[in-house]
Amino acid sequence: MLKRILLNPDDMWSRVENGELLYAPITVVSDDTHTHIYLSGQTARLASGELKARDMRSQIRQVCENIKRGLGHVGATLDDVVTSTTYVLDLQEYYRVSDERFKYFKNNRPASTLIQVSSASIPGTLIAINCEAIIETERLQVS
């Protein structure tokens, strides 16, 4: 039997309209041995919805902090991420400061895809990253 958990932590931003959550920031599907974790695409928005980070480097940092926080809610770490897709408004701008990302994704680097798009989320958003992680179910801790 699979266990499914849909999480909407207070310290992560999510889109609510007319009192209804439009998506689950974190989805967990678990069997006896292993647990899949799916994060909604993370941007540099703070839990309040504010976008304080304006330049690419500080947005990468905030996005990675948001991912780390999301994973932390279920007992996972950045080393458990198996795949990620990165959407940026400007590839060249991203390449110049992408080392910031590798301060977070240090050891196990996920299978990855990088795409330039024409817009993402609210104006001012320069980058969004999607992640999927897998952990042993014995490590699953929901907080």
Place this chain on the structure above:
Amino acid sequence: MLKRLFLNPDNLWARIQKTEEAPDGELLYTPVIVVADDTHTHVYLSGQTARQADGSVESDDMRLQIRHTCENIGIGLNHVGATFDDVVTSTTFVLDLQEYYQVSDERFKFFKKNRPASTLIQISALGLPKCKIEITCEAIIETSRLTV
């Protein structure tokens, strides 16, 4: 206990960057990731383009780029004992949807039988300007079939 494998096959291109901490260069992502338990194994491929193992792109032609992209996916899958029939989901990013539709039959020479749950998106650029298409794939196989 889960087994995790991070694979970088010689015959697939991968981006390596020199940094202060890694003067000889370090891999920026993993081309093939495998997570396995006793019964089933997930296989994740980094987004594949028409780049050859040496990083070059032979042709601007969409049909050829689809063919080379699919050949690279085949290399990644084959590296762990999986086939196109095992792919469960894919996302395809193209620079021009109309150009893709005209020759998308090329793709189905590779994805013949089990066709994955798929998403197709037109985007404004890929990592290398010459690339017109990129495909990401996820596959699942029985762990008994996993060979590296």
